[in-house]
Amino acid sequence: MRRPVLARALRALALILALTAPAAAFEVEEQSRFGPDDAPRTLRILSTTDTVIFAPLLERFLADQPGLAIDYVVAASTEVYAALHDEAAAFDIAVSSAMDLQMKLANDGFARVHRAPGTLALPPWARWRDQLFAFAQEPVVAILSRAGFEGLPLPRTRSDLVDLMRENPDRFRGRVGTYDPNLSGAGYLFATQDARQSDTSWRLAEVMGALQPRLYGASGDMIRDLKAGRLILATNVLGSYAVPRLPPGGDGMVLEPADYTHVLLRTALIPRTADAPDLGAAFLDFLLSPGGQRLIAAAGLPAIDEAALVAGQHLRPIRLDPGLLVFVDPLKRRRFLDEWSAAMVRD
Amino acid sequence: MKAAAVPSGSIRRRLLLSMLALAAVLSGLLYLTVRGVAARAVEATQDAVLGSAGIAIAEELRGSEDGVEIDIPYTAFSMLGAVGQDRVFYRVLIGDVTLTGYADLPLPAEPPSGLTPFFYSTTFQDETVRIAAVERAVLSDGRPVSATVLVAQTRTAAEAIAGQLANRAALLGLGVFALAALLAVVTARSVLAPVDELAEAVRRRGPQDLRPVARAVPVELAPFVTALNGFMGRLSAALSRTETFIAEAAHHIRTPLAVVRAEAEIALRQAPDDATRARMRSVIRAVDDSARSATQLLDHATVVYRTDQRTDEDLDLGDLARSVTQALAPAADLKEIALDLVVGDGPLVVRGDRLLIESALRNLLDNAVKYSGPETEVRLTVAGVAGGVRVLVEDRGRGLGGSQPAALTARFRRGTNVDDIIGSGLGLTIVKEVARAQRGAFRLTDREGGGTCADLFLPAH
Numbered sequence: 001m002r003r004p005v006l007a008r009a010l011r012a013l014a015l016i017l018a019l020t021a022p023a024a025a026f027e028v029e030e031q032s033r034f035g036p037d038d039a040p041r042t043l044r045i046l047s048t049t050d051t052v053i054f055a056p057l058l059e060r061f062l063a064d065q066p067g068l069a070i071d072y073v074v075a076a077s078t079e080v081y082a083a084l085h086d087e088a089a090a091f092d093i094a095v096s097s098a099m100d101l102q103m104k105l106a107n108d109g110f111a112r113v114h115r116a117p118g119t120l121a122l123p124p125w126a127r128w129r130d131q132l133f134a135f136a137q138e139p140v141v142a143i144l145s146r147a148g149f150e151g152l153p154l155p156r157t158r159s160d161l162v163d164l165m166r167e168n169p170d171r172f173r174g175r176v177g178t179y180d181p182n183l184s185g186a187g188y189l190f191a192t193q194d195a196r197q198s199d200t201s202w203r204l205a206e207v208m209g210a211l212q213p214r215l216y217g218a219s220g221d222m223i224r225d226l227k228a229g230r231l232i233l234a235t236n237v238l239g240s241y242a243v244p245r246l247p248p249g250g251d252g253m254v255l256e257p258a259d260y261t262h263v264l265l266r267t268a269l270i271p272r273t274a275d276a277p278d279l280g281a282a283f284l285d286f287l288l289s290p291g292g293q294r295l296i297a298a299a300g301l302p303a304i305d306e307a308a309l310v311a312g313q314h315l316r317p318i319r320l321d322p323g324l325l326v327f328v329d330p331l332k333r334r335r336f337l338d339e340w341s342a343a344m345v346r347d
Numbered sequence: 348m349k350a351a352a353v354p355s356g357s358i359r360r361r362l363l364l365s366m367l368a369l370a371a372v373l374s375g376l377l378y379l380t381v382r383g384v385a386a387r388a389v390e391a392t393q394d395a396v397l398g399s400a401g402i403a404i405a406e407e408l409r410g411s412e413d414g415v416e417i418d419i420p421y422t423a424f425s426m427l428g429a430v431g432q433d434r435v436f437y438r439v440l441i442g443d444v445t446l447t448g449y450a451d452l453p454l455p456a457e458p459p460s461g462l463t464p465f466f467y468s469t470t471f472q473d474e475t476v477r478i479a480a481v482e483r484a485v486l487s488d489g490r491p492v493s494a495t496v497l498v499a500q501t502r503t504a505a506e507a508i509a510g511q512l513a514n515r516a517a518l519l520g521l522g523v524f525a526l527a528a529l530l531a532v533v534t535a536r537s538v539l540a541p542v543d544e545l546a547e548a549v550r551r552r553g554p555q556d557l558r559p560v561a562r563a564v565p566v567e568l569a570p571f572v573t574a575l576n577g578f579m580g581r582l583s584a585a586l587s588r589t590e591t592f593i594a595e596a597a598h599h600i601r602t603p604l605a606v607v608r609a610e611a612e613i614a615l616r617q618a619p620d621d622a623t624r625a626r627m628r629s630v631i632r633a634v635d636d637s638a639r640s641a642t643q644l645l646d647h648a649t650v651v652y653r654t655d656q657r658t659d660e661d662l663d664l665g666d667l668a669r670s671v672t673q674a675l676a677p678a679a680d681l682k683e684i685a686l687d688l689v690v691g692d693g694p695l696v697v698r699g700d701r702l703l704i705e706s707a708l709r710n711l712l713d714n715a716v717k718y719s720g721p722e723t724e725v726r727l728t729v730a731g732v733a734g735g736v737r738v739l740v741e742d743r744g745r746g747l748g749g750s751q752p753a754a755l756t757a758r759f760r761r762g763t764n765v766d767d768i769i770g771s772g773l774g775l776t777i778v779k780e781v782a783r784a785q786r787g788a789f790r791l792t793d794r795e796g797g798g799t800c801a802d803l804f805l806p807a808h
Contacts, residue, residue: 107434109472129432129503196421322435323425331447332419 026083028075035062035069043279044071046091053299061286077185084110088273092280095268098185100324102267106132111269114281118288123306128320134265135287136301139239140190142255148232157259158200165207173211177222177234180215190236192327193262209344244300263317362535370527378520385512393430393505397479398464401498408494410486415441431504438497452497455480474501541565557583590648597641608634643773646706650777654784657700664736665690668729671708682721691730697805699785707781710774711740711801718744735806743798752791
């Protein structure tokens with residue numbers, strides 16, 4: 001009688017442990033392992049960037065580090081934030097395109113200070129408190145289909161888009177797309193920055209809202225639907241995804257709006273909860289090294305380049321400053337999403 | 348016999364130390380003041396931004412039927428980035444309930460009142476933060492409620508700026524100190540310059556220069572100089588009285604001695620027997636020696652007096668030597684000593700006091716005659732040399748007899764080999780003092796082949 005009771009109790013305990021294990025709490029999209037299986041040390045990276053884009057970087061990094069393997073975990077930016085802020089997940093470096101959430105993590109003391117020649121060489125706007133470091137700058141663009149715009153003048157600014165959509169509602173109805181800020185951290189960041197930057201963005205949202213827009217959780221999906229002909233216009237698409245997939249001369253066209261084009265900084269931080277912060281720091285230094293920056297550029301993520309921002313007069317980098325914290329405030333977020341939905345979603 | 352002064356500390360050092368201490372205290376005060384002002388200015392800057400942010404947020408509080416709403420303006424936090432890369436915390440309370448933000452951000456010790464933000468420093472998340480608290484009344488569901496907005500920022504940037512300013516202040520303090528130290532050295536030197544000059548002037552004086560100090564001195568030194576002049580005046584008067592007394596005494600002795608000598612010579616001529624004659628001769632010799640001693644005392648007193656009151660003129664030493672040789676010729680003849688005067692060619696002119704130099708030559712020649720045996724030769728050579736004139740007096744007397752020349756020229760000191768000859772021991776002293784008064788040189792050596800060589804050099808100017 002005793003043994004089955006004990007066995008049942010042990011099984012129950014194992015079940016409880018499995019249910020409460022923190023690693024399972026946030027939603028992982030993709031998980032891959034690089035390097036030898038029996039490597040004595042493992043660098044754990046939590047990232048919003050697709051594995052395909054980062055793979056060459058990871059392999060190059062491992063080439064110089066025998067005895068090291070990498071766990072590369074991809075999650076949505078809100079999940080990356082939740083994993084570190086609420087669940088104390090043990091990752092050695094966190095890479096995200098959601099600047100506001102990364103800023104919130106650093107501001108609330110979830111990031112470690114790291115000072116190295118590479119980080120100190122970054123311009124001041126590309127690092128914050130030696131805790132948050134930008135390693136790529138990506139314009140936020142609109143994409144459009146030349147075939148879909150046939151017979152219309154090609155737009156240059158948001159106002160042009162608003163006018164075109166107002167004048168040709170039938171052509172655009174159901175064929176415009178943008179991020180759903182409820183689903184995507186990056187989409188929320190772009191929408192809030194748009195709202196902050198100009199009133200035109202609200203007009204654009206209202207005009208699009210009247211045209212039964214399709215809402216997406218990722219840039220890749222919008223590009224795919226544009227190429228498939230389901231969309232003729234999508235706004236707030238990550239340029240780093242769009243440019244390599246929409247070659248010049250094809251049907252798809254990348255538009256950097258001339259009124260303003262936000263530039264997103266893709267940032268990395270070393271979490272306070274890291275098991276091997278030294279590995280995280282080593283990878284960060286590699287990302288910022290000239291070799292790392294070349295590989296990042298080759299992967300389609302433009303490297304940090306102050307001169308390019310100065311030259312492009314329409315480019316507005318989203319700054320790493322405490323203002324980013326405002327839209328992370330839950331009240332502010334609810335209020336913004338309410339307003340956005342009122343403008344955009346009309347059933 | 349110079350008694351060195353016993354020093355009891357140095358005025359210069361005391362002056363320097365006090366001024367340096369004063370400079371150090373002032374520099375320290377300057378450093379503390381600048382640092383304090385800088386720290387307050389930096390804090391005031393951060394307070395101003397925090398206060399503006401707090402007010403900007405409080406402005407966005409809206410009362411509605413559902414309670415209180417807030418729409419935090421982007422710029423409220425963005426402007427905090429202007430201070431530096433510091434962590435930002437905030438908390439909005441309606442009454443005691445946290446509406447949004449960091450629910451554990453500490454409240455002010457006393458609730459802020461009015462529209463002015465209340466500032467305080469505290470620790471939050473292991474860091475020192477500066478907090479601005481703004482209080483506002485809003486209508487919630489028709490009832491007024493109190494809303495509090497707290498905006499907090501860490502002080503890393505502010506402390507870095509304050510630290511930089513403190514370093515500047517330290518540099519400033521050090522610079523001021525260095526400048527003050529330099530000025531202190533210069534000041535000490537200029538303050539003590541009159542003292543140094545006076546000391547140098549007194550030190551430079553000759554041993555017999557007892558004239559009063561005539562230079563202008565600062566009022567602080569005037570009592571000292573007056574006292575010194577008074578002292579020297581008394582000393583000079585005492586000396587002069589002594590010399591006068593000696594001169595008088597010598598004169599008063601010489602006159603009766605002349606009478607005694609005349610009488611003794613008469614008695615000698617009229618003496619009936621050899622014994623009496625011999626006695627009278629010894630009386631005459633004793634009287635001669637006494638007269639000679641008295642003359643030397645007079646000479647010495649004259650030399651000492653003339654050293655202070657000299658009258659310089661251009662003198663031809665050849666002429667002087669001739670007249671002195673003539674004056675001593677009778678004494679030499681008495682001992683059948685040949686006086687050989689050799690006067691060199693060329694100008695033999697020196698500038699000096701006639702009485703002093705005459706007295707030196709007379710005593711030199713007189714000594715030579717006195718210590719030479721009968722039927723010997725004394726040679727007086729006067730020759731022009733570079734920068735002046737050299738007078739050599741050579742005899743075939745008994746020489747120095749092992750005595751040190753320096754000892755022989757001291758007052759009332761005589762050689763060890765002259766006990767049989769009566770003398771005062773003043774002759775060479777007079778020569779030496781004249782040499783010194785004329786800034787010349789005097790040397791006494793044994794002469795080759797026996798005798799003494801006295802070598803007196805007198806500069807032309």
